[in-house]
Amino acid sequence: MPKSSFSNKSATPFRHVLAIVGACSFILLATAGVLALSSCATTPKGVSREQQLYLVTSNAVSGLSALTPYVPAPFSTLLEGATAVGGALLAVWASHLHRSVRALENGSGKGPAPKAPGPPQAPSS
DSSP states (O other), X not given: OOOOOOOOTTHHHHHXXXXXXXXXXXXXXXXXXXXXXXXXXXXXXXXXXXXXXXXXXXXXXXXXXXXXXXXXXXXXXXXXHHHHHHHHHHHHHHHHHHHHHHHHHTTOSOOXXXXXXXXXXXXXX
């Protein structure tokens, strides 16, 4: 039986697409985990830091969604789902940020903890 000179050249792009989808999914899941752990600022500086992180994350999700049409069919559906979940998480985080900013503007933000009274002083003689 003669050997065929046909080689499967589509395996290499498939690996690249799989690696890209895997990397994007990992980034999205890692970002969601970091956001869940860091989203508890109550000071103006902390809320400002969260807003900057929110902007970076939302730009990353929108950039990822812009790449979705260029990914081959079976993976584009997965990537669309991942960006949809990322967008939903960003919406929840944005509502949390708005509540935090509103609480700070209304003055109900947590300030420094009051000092506990010390032990009673002995009268000096």
